[in-house]
Amino acid sequence: MGQAQMKDGNTRGSRRRLAPEARTEMLDRIAALEAPATQPDATTPQPDPATRALRAAVLGEGEVRLPQLHDLWGNLRRIPVNEALLEANLVITASRRDPAHAAFDLLRTRLLQALDEHGWKRVAITSPTRGCGKTFTAANLAVALSRYENRRTVLLDLDLRAPGLAQVLGTPAPGPIAEWLRGGTSTGTQLQRVGQNPLGIGGLAVGLNDHAETYPAELLQDPKAAAVLDQLQEELSPDAVLFDLPPALNHDDVTAFRDRYDCVLMVVGSGRNSADQVREAVRRIGEDKPIIGMILNRAEEERASGTG
Template sequence: MSERSRRDGRRRLEPGARTAILDRIAALQPKPASPSPAGPAPAETDDTTRALRAAVLGEDEVRLPQLHDLWGSLRQIPVNEAVLESNLVITASRRDPAHTAFDLLRTRLLQALDEHGWKRVAITSPTRGCGKTFTAANLAIALSRYENRRTVLLDLDLRAPGLAEVLGAPAPGPIADWLRGATSSSTQLQRVGQNLLGIGGLAVGLNDRSETYAAELLQDPKTAAVLDQMQEEIAPDAVLFDLPPALSQDDVTAFRSRYDCVLMVVGGGHNSAEQIREAVRRIGEDKPILGMILNRAEEDHASGSG
C-alpha cells in the first residue's frame, strides 16, 4: 500500500488485480440492445456498470492506481568519479575503508524502514558544519547499490542548498518551484546514469538557489501534495531529505509532519550536549531518532554545505 493510500484511507489495487476485475466486469456487463423504433433505450448501461463495479470492488467509486511509472523516463546525469572523490563521497569508489560504516548504516536503516513501513527519512544536524549533506550523499549512494530498490535524495536545505556541488551535478532549477507545483517531477528529478561504480537506483532532486520563505514552503499543504504525488509516480523505497540544521531556523520543525524518522548528524568536537538535546526536543518525541551519527571528519570540505 502506498504512502498516499495510507493517508487518505483509500484502498489501492495492484495492476494485476485491476485487470482481473475489469475483465470480470466486461464479462458481466449486458450487451447493448438494438435501437428501438420508439426511441433510445433507457440509459441503464452506465448505472449497471457502476453497480457492477461497486459490487465487485466493494466501493462506491473505482479508484485506480497510478499506472505511469516515471522512473525510466527521468533524465540521467553522468557520474564524475573525480568530483565525488574530491568531495569525500567515499561510498562511490569504495576505496576508503570508511565506506563500510555507511554500508552498516544503510542496512540498519532499511531494516527499520521495512519493519515499520516507513519511507521518508530526515537527515539533519544541530548546527551547520556537522556534515549532514556529506552523510546524506554517501548514504544515498550506499542505498542505491541494493538491486530492485529505488532511493530518492532531495536537497531541502532551502536556505543553503549544497547537494548539487557535492555530487558534481547541475540542478535543473529551483526546487521551490517543484514544491509549489510549478514544475513536474519529471523536470526536477534526475536519475544517476550508467556508471562503472555500481551506483544504481538513485534519483536526486537538486536545487540551484536559496529560498527566503523556506519554513512556510516546507509547511505548505501543496508541498505535502507534491511529495505524495512523487511517491505515486516514482514509487521509491526510501526518500532521504537533506534538511537544514535543526537549531538554525524553524524549517525542520515546520516540515516534521512530512517525514517518518530522523538521522541526526553530530559534529565531533563541534556540538555540545545541550545543542544535541535541544535539537532532539525541537524534532519532537513522536519522531523516532534512528541514529546519532558522529562525524569526525576534520577537513572543511568533508562537511559539505551542512
Template sequence: MSTDTPQDMDLSEPQGAQEARLPALHDPEAFWENLKPAAISESALVDNHLISVTRAHPAHTAFDMLRTRLLQALNEKDWTRVAVTAPTRGCGSSFVTANLALAVARLETVRTVMLDMDLRAPSLHDMLGVPATDSMADYLSGVIAPENFVQKVRPNLALALNDTASDTSAELFQNDITAEVLEELEEALCPELMLFDMPPALEFDDVLGFLPNVDAVLVVAGGGVSTAEDITKVEQILSEVKPILGVMLNKADGPVSY
C-alpha cells in the same frame, strides 16, 4: 503541479488509444525509465569524499552499516521518508546524506530518491557535480511537474536538486502544496527510501515545519562541532514531533568505529 484530467486529453484520438496510455501515468517502472538521465562527476566524488561509490576508503563500511540498519528499521515500521539534519552548520549532514544514498543505490532492488531541502544553503548539486534543473522552491510550489525536475543518476537513484537559495523555506515547508507535491512524487516513483537533506535544526524552524512530511529523523553530530547540549536539545525538540532513528557521529577522530 501537473496532473492529467479528462479535459487535458486529446479527444481527437480514439478512446482506446487514450485508455492504453493511462496506466503508464501511474506505472512506477515507466516513470523511472523516463526520468531525465544525469551523471555524477567523478572529480566531485573525489573532491567531496563520496566514499560510498569507490569504497576505497575504509570508512565506507560505516555507511554500509548505517544503510543496512536504516533499511531494517524502516521495513519494520513500513516507513520510507527520512529527514537528515544536524544541530548546527558544519556537522556534515549533506555529506552523510549523499554517502548514504549512494550506499543504498548499490542495492539494485532498492529505489531511493534524495532531495535537497536545505533551501537556505543548497549544496548537493555541487557535492555531486550534477547541475540542478530548476528551483526547489518552484517545484515545491507546484509549478513544475516531477518528470521535469527529478533526475536519475543510477537506475535506482533519483535526485531532486536545487541551486537557488531561499529564505522563505520555513513558510513553504508548512504550505499544504508542499505535502501534495511530495505525495505526488512518492506515488509516481514508489521508492523504498526518500532521503531529505535538511538545514540545521537549531538555527531555523525549517526542520520543525517540515517534519510532518517525513516518517523519522536521522541526526548527524559533528565531532569537534556539536556539543552534548546541542545534541540533547535537538533530540528533545524533534522527538516531540517525529521518531529519531539515531544520532550519527561524523568527523570522529581516531580509527573508524561503528
C-alpha cells in the same frame, strides 16, 4: 507498475469480463458507495466520477477507460557520474576505496531494517548546527542505498537556505526546487536519475537546488508541498526518500517540515556540538518523531566536506 489485472472471465470482442463472484462483490461495493435515496435531493451525496467509471466498467456500460498509472522512474533524465569529482568531494561510498565506506554500508543496512519494520519511507537528515557534515552523510548514504537491487532511493536537497547537494555531486540543478514544491514544475523536470556507471551506483534519483529560498519554513509547511511529495511517491514508487534538511537549531525549517517525514538521522559534529545542543535539537523535532540514528562525524570529515 501498471494496471491491476482482473480475474479472467469470458472475452467478448476486446473487453474482458469479470468472474461472476468478483462482479457481484464489486457491485455490492459500488452500491454501498452510491447509497441511493428514493428521492434524491440537493443534499444527497452523488457518486464521484471514479465510482461511476467503476460501475460502468463492471456492467459493461459503454466504452470506459480506467485510469492508467505511469511509472516515471525510467523516463527521468540521466546524469553522468564523475568518479574523480565524487572522490574529491568525499563521496567515499562511490569508489569504495576509502575503508570508511563500510560504516555507511552498516548504516544503510540498519536504516533499511528500520524502514521495513515500521513501514516508513521518508527520512530526515539534519544536525544541531551547521558544519557537522549532514550533506556529506546524506550523499554517501544515498549512494550506498542505491546499490541494493530492485530498490529505489530519492535524495532531495531541502536545505533551502543553503543548498549544497548539487555541488557535492557535481551536477547542475535543473532549477529552483522551490518551484517544484509549489507545483510549478513537474517531478519529471526537477528530478534526475543517476545514469549507468562503472561504480555500481544504481537506483538513485536526486532533486537538486540552485537557488536559496527567502521563506523556506513557510514553503516546507505549505499543504501544496505535501501534495507534491505525495505525488512523487505515486509517480516514482521509491523505497526510501532522504531529505537533506537544514540544521535543527538554526531556524524552524525542520520543525515546520516535521509532518512530512517518518524518522530522523541526526548528524553530530565531533568537538562541535555539545550534549545540550543535541538534546535541544531532539526536543525541537519532537518526541513522536523517532531518532533512528545518531551519527558522530569526525572532525577531519567536517572540514573536508565543507558543507552541511
